Amino acid sequence: xxxxxxxxxxxxxxxxxxxxxxxxxxxxxxxxxxxxxxxxxxxxxxxxxxxxxxxxxxxxxxxxxxxxxxxxxxxxxxxxxxxxxxxxxxxxxxxxxxxxxxxxxxxxxxxxxxxxxxxxxxxxxxxxxxxxxxxxxxxxxxxxxxxxxxxxxxxxxxxxxxxxxxxxxxxxxxxxxxxxxxxxxxxxxxxxxxxxxxxxxxxxxxxxxxxxxxxxxxxxxxxxxxxxxxxxxxxxxxxxxxxxxxxxxxxxxxxxxxxxxxxxxxxxxxxxxxxxxxxxxxxxxxxxxxxxxxxxxxxxxxxxxxxxxxxxxxxxxxxxxxxxxxxxxxxxxxxxxxxxxx
Amino acid sequence: xxxxxxxxxxxxxxxxxxxxxxxxxxxxxxxxxxxxxxxxxxxxxxxxxxxxxxxxxxxxxxxxxxxxxxxxxxxxxxxxxxxxxxxxxxxxxxxxxxxxxxxxxxxxxxxxxxxxxxxxxxxxxxxxxxxxxxxxxxxxxxxxxxxxxxxxxxxxxxxxxxxxxxxxxxxxxxxxxxxxxxxxxxxxxxxxxxxxxxxxxxxxxxxxxxxxxx
Numbered sequence: 001x002x003x004x005x006x007x008x009x010x011x012x013x014x015x016x017x018x019x020x021x022x023x024x025x026x027x028x029x030x031x032x033x034x035x036x037x038x039x040x041x042x043x044x045x046x047x048x049x050x051x052x053x054x055x056x057x058x059x060x061x062x063x064x065x066x067x068x069x070x071x072x073x074x075x076x077x078x079x080x081x082x083x084x085x086x087x088x089x090x091x092x093x094x095x096x097x098x099x100x101x102x103x104x105x106x107x108x109x110x111x112x113x114x115x116x117x118x119x120x121x122x123x124x125x126x127x128x129x130x131x132x133x134x135x136x137x138x139x140x141x142x143x144x145x146x147x148x149x150x151x152x153x154x155x156x157x158x159x160x161x162x163x164x165x166x167x168x169x170x171x172x173x174x175x176x177x178x179x180x181x182x183x184x185x186x187x188x189x190x191x192x193x194x195x196x197x198x199x200x201x202x203x204x205x206x207x208x209x210x211x212x213x214x215x216x217x218x219x220x221x222x223x224x225x226x227x228x229x230x231x232x233x234x235x236x237x238x239x240x241x242x243x244x245x246x247x248x249x250x251x252x253x254x255x256x257x258x259x260x261x262x263x264x265x266x267x268x269x270x271x272x273x274x275x276x277x278x279x280x281x282x283x284x285x286x287x288x289x290x291x292x293x294x295x296x297x298x299x300x301x302x303x304x305x306x307x308x309x310x311x312x313x314x315x316x317x318x319x320x321x322x323x324x325x326x327x328x329x330x331x332x333x334x335x336x337x338x339x340x341x342x
Numbered sequence: 343x344x345x346x347x348x349x350x351x352x353x354x355x356x357x358x359x360x361x362x363x364x365x366x367x368x369x370x371x372x373x374x375x376x377x378x379x380x381x382x383x384x385x386x387x388x389x390x391x392x393x394x395x396x397x398x399x400x401x402x403x404x405x406x407x408x409x410x411x412x413x414x415x416x417x418x419x420x421x422x423x424x425x426x427x428x429x430x431x432x433x434x435x436x437x438x439x440x441x442x443x444x445x446x447x448x449x450x451x452x453x454x455x456x457x458x459x460x461x462x463x464x465x466x467x468x469x470x471x472x473x474x475x476x477x478x479x480x481x482x483x484x485x486x487x488x489x490x491x492x493x494x495x496x497x498x499x500x501x502x503x504x505x506x507x508x509x510x511x512x513x514x515x516x517x518x519x520x521x522x523x524x525x526x527x528x529x530x531x532x533x534x535x536x537x538x539x540x541x542x543x544x545x546x547x548x549x550x551x552x553x554x555x556x
Contacts, residue, residue, distance in 0.1 A: 115398070122410065123409060125413055148417050149417075152414065
């Protein structure tokens with residue numbers, strides 16, 4: 001009984017903390033990095049007052065948000081209003097359970113990993129919709145409606161991109177998907193090469209699904225103030241913030257795992273030390289991909305609503321469907337070498 | 343505590359949540375709350391299926407129903423302006439009809455269960471376990487080999503459904519203005535903005551004649 005309890009309860013909780021705590025810390029540092037990068041791109045300094053190079057700015061913000069009052073708007077639905085930030089955060093954290101950090105380091109090596117990810121990411125929109133409705137505010141409701149339409153549209157394109165990866169890898173298990181990308185040619189064995197259009201679509205859909213600029217219709221500061229979280233303050237707002245950034249980092253990790261070879265080294269295995277795979281490679285790839293989120297934000301103006309819908313339904317989905325057939329042909333004629341893992 | 347006992351406890355917990363959520367779907371006054379209760383019902387039903395080791399079915403239920411269908415449902419219900427008092431007015435009037443329908447349905451279901459129970463067969467072992475593969479892999483093999491024709495027919499029916507839904511709701515609106523994306527992309531900036539070169543001017547030198555102050 002005692003040993004079973006330790007194996008079934010205590011160790012998993014410790015593993016979960018080993019993922020969630022660094023993730024929360026990474027979110028804090030990522031917020032700082034975003035403000036710094038945006039500052040440089042705007043030819044400003046960015047945060048530089050608190051701590052060396054402003055490094056402690058994110059922690060100061062956290063303290064500020066935690067000590068502020070959470071205001072309940074008049075005639076808002078009290079229960080749903082407080083529930084919404086938690087509903088937004090839970091799927092964003094739960095999805096991390098199946099992300100493989102290296103060959104051995106994965107919390108749950110589930111066979112249905114990709115399906116589980118789809119299920120979790122599709123539930124994140126509930127937090128936004130409930131927040132928008134429960135706030136009893138017109139701006140918030142408009143933001144929620146926009147967000148719901150947008151997430152549903154881009155989820156389809158994203159699902160079709162995943163189908164391409166599944167067809168090539170022949171597995172729903174994320175570790176096996178990474179192993180399928182192993183080979184003697186290093187970076188040229190990964191799935192981004194045969195699935196290049198799909199990789200681009202996947203990443204842009206990811207940007208759209210996390211409601212980030214240039215797809216931040218749900219927030220749209222200049223149109224609907226701040227969208228679904230306009231009424232939230234203090235720690236409730238902090239939870240939404242945490243969920244959004246955790247989702248961004250998750251999307252970067254997933255793009256790295258699905259298309260960029262996960263923990264595999266970009267160099268051929270015959271190159272000795274730097275040819276070996278390890279979680280450091282995954283972190284480098286995820287960092288570069290998450291940098292793209294910031295780069296997009298500083299570069300592109302916001303899309304109009306009809307443009308977003310047109311891009312999702314008339315451009316991305318047809319290309320993704322076509323590439324499912326291409327991926328099927330590549331697999332059928334054996335044009336892509338599928339590794340089996342070390 | 344044996345694993346079987348834990349599984350039994352989990353089953354009863356999920357089953358209780360499922361039934362309670364399903365009941366609150368029809369008893370809650372606020373329609374948005376009712377939709378959220380329906381979401382909870384689907385979710386706990388998915389958990390029950392996970393307990394039965396039907397991973398694919400459970401995750402597909404969450405992806406399709408919780409993730410997409412119910413979001414659109416919620417979307418519609420939030421936009422509706424429902425007067426709760428008006429909805430309640432007809433309750434007594436329609437109660438006899440409702441009870442009659444419920445009684446007939448109950449009779450039919452009991453009859454069906456009775457007929458099935460008379461010729462009950464013992465379920466065989468889990469074919470996925472027998473074949474030594476994960477549930478999803480086995481389901482994929484079965485769907486695309488043994489049951490390919492029914493699967494394709496179902497896909498065809500769904501496609502027809504999509505086309506029919508689009509055809510029914512698509513209507514030409516007179517006076518609506520659309521923008522052509524291809525024309526927007528082809529816009530030449532030189533036709534829209536004229537850039538004029540001019541020498542720099544210092545404000546303190548009165549080069550231009552001063553406008554008379556009004």
